[in-house]
Amino acid sequence: MGLRISGKGQQSHRMVIFFAVFILTTLLILYGSNNTSDGVYIPFHVAISHAVKTADLRKLAGRDGYLPVFGNKSMNLHCRNCALVTSSSHVLGSRAGDEIDRTECVIRMNDAPTSGYETDVGNRTTLRVVAHSSVFRVMRRPNEYMRRTDYNSTIIFWGPPNKIWKDAKGTLFRLIQRIGMTYSNLSFFSISPNKMRKFDNLFSRETGRDRQKSHSWLSTGWFTMVIAIEICDNIKVYGMVPPNYCGRKPGSKKMPYHYYKPRESDECTTYLQNENNRRGHHHRFITEKQVFARWAKLYNITFTSPKWGDTSCTAEKQTSTAD
Incomplete structure (x- = not known):
């Protein structure tokens, strides 16, 4: 009789353990499922437990990383003061055009035009940074992008080496090369494969995440900001929102992604x-802005339209938003 009771006790004990393990496993599966399907993507810096080692970007600057598309020109642009004009619709209504045009060097991105928007974005262009995906759009309007520039303006193309590098010899490279031959008054460069790797490594170092493994595409804004830091002593950015601007959900006021595409998302x-x-693969715009906030005081970067607050507190604010 005692043995039978002991056996039942052991059986009950096993059942309790079984159900406990079952419930725990179920909870873990549900938790993992929620996180992978519709959980909020926490900006990269939040996941970093170690201190971020910010690189000295000006020491990373290498003129050999910018290869002439045609001829033997060298990338030697240097400016005391730069206006970096973003493509954001936040520049509309800023009436910053005159101030931008008075700046020594004006930097723009991709196919952002000036025609019709001069009051807000100015008219001059000293440097334009163009992604491989925007080359055809830029080429379709040569009067806008090739002639409405400063004398000896510079255009830098970036993209996968197998698309824009000379060894690719594809349609895109031939088009870029033809541009360089046609508009000899401008300086055209492409970013070398080695320097492209440096941009990737910089992203990993600043965020703690490998770009490829985290399924991220670097934005033209990332390339433009790093290039601006390399060539400019002081940078004023127009139209870029701070990393905590959007919060968890979009605000009530809708702003087109590009100032020149009013019907855009x-x-x-x-x-x-x-x-x-x-x-x-996606751009991590908010994560990139987290990094820009860290760089602001290191490299004399200010932001306007909208104006950023204390950039030293931005990461802390974003962390509380993401939690």
Whole structure:
């Protein structure tokens, strides 16, 4: 009789353990499922437990990393003061055009035009940074992008080496080379494969995440900011929102992603969708702005339209937003 009771006790004990393990496993599966399907993508810096080692970007600057598209020109642009004009619709209504045009060097991105927007974005262009995906759009309007520039203006193309590097010899490279031959008054450069790797490594070092493994695409804004730091002593950025601007959900006021495409999707919606998406490759705009906030005091960067607050507190604010 005692043995039978002991056996039942052991059986009950096993059942308790079984159900405990079952419940714990179920909870872990549900938790993991929620995190992978529709959980909020926490900006990269939040996941970093170690101190971030910010590199000296000006020491990383290498003229050999910018290869002439045609001829033997060298990339030797240097400016005391730069206006970095973003493509954001936040520049509209700023009436900053005159101030921008008075700046020694004016930097623009991709196919952002000046025609019709001079009051807000100015008219001059000293440097334009163009992604491989925007080359054809830029080429379709040569009067806008090739002639409405400063004398001896510079255009830098970036993209995968197998698309823009001379060894690729594809349609895109031939088009870029033809541009360099046609507009000899401008200086055209492409970023070398070695320097492209440096941009990737910089992202990993500043965020603690490998770009490729985290399924991230670097934005033209990332390339432009790093290049601006390399060539400018002081940078004033027009139209870039701070990293905590959009919060968890898009605000009530809709702002087109580009100032020259009024029917385009809302900027905050675009930022949050890219930041939160874990499938496929996406730009991590908010994460990049976290890094820019860290760089602001190191490299004399200020932001306007909208004006940023204390950049030293930005990461802390974003952390509380993401929690």
